[in-house]
Amino acid sequence: MSREKNNNAVLIELVIVLFFFILSFAVLSQVYAGAYVTENKASLRSDALHQARNLNALLMAGEDVQKTYDEAGTVTDAGLVVSGEGYHLVVHLEQEEKPAGTLFAWTISAQTDGEEMFSLPGAHYVPEVSGNE
Numbered sequence: 001m002s003r004e005k006n007n008n009a010v011l012i013e014l015v016i017v018l019f020f021f022i023l024s025f026a027v028l029s030q031v032y033a034g035a036y037v038t039e040n041k042a043s044l045r046s047d048a049l050h051q052a053r054n055l056n057a058l059l060m061a062g063e064d065v066q067k068t069y070d071e072a073g074t075v076t077d078a079g080l081v082v083s084g085e086g087y088h089l090v091v092h093l094e095q096e097e098k099p100a101g102t103l104f105a106w107t108i109s110a111q112t113d114g115e116e117m118f119s120l121p122g123a124h125y126v127p128e129v130s131g132n133e
Contacts, residue, residue, distance in 0.1 A: 045117050048087040048110040055082060055089060056108055056122045065104040065124055069093050087112045101127035 055072060062068035069075075069091065073082035080091035088111050096103045104124045110117040 044086050044112060045110075048084060048089065048112070048117060049120075051082065051084050052089055052108045052110055052118075052120045055091065056120055059091075059104070059106060059122060060124050062124075063126060065093075065126060066095070069106075087117070098125075101125055 058072065059065055059068055069080055072091075073080050073089075075081075078090055079093065080089075082089040082091070090109045090111060091106050092109070093104065093106045096105070102125070104126065106122050108120040108122065110119075
């Protein structure tokens with residue numbers, strides 16, 4: 001009889017250990033799944049930021065900002081839209097005429113799934129070319 005009780009105790013201990021490992025696996029699966037999703041979002045945000053910086057530099061470097069703007073992507077009512085893998089960059093361009101030239105100001109917004117990830121402002125001043133030069 002004592003041997004039977006001992007076998008039952010070992011069996012109960014094995015069930016408890018098995019339950020512990022199953023529970024640990026479930027918790028660790030959730031942790032790794034959350035880390036995977038977070039890493040994907042961070043990678044998407046990094047790619048979008050890199051593309052936005054490139055677009056910002058392109059607009060700042062050009063002498064004809066409006067032409068660069070028109071050729072950089074698809075111009076819609078919302079502004080210039082440049083699509084990447086999993087995100088869209090939307091550029092809102094404002095132009096202000098000054099006595100000595102034109103000030104172009106823009107905001108590049110990165111959006112994914114309808115929500116904004118970040119916004120990057122930029123500006124470029126193009127002086128008027130006088131006939132004396």
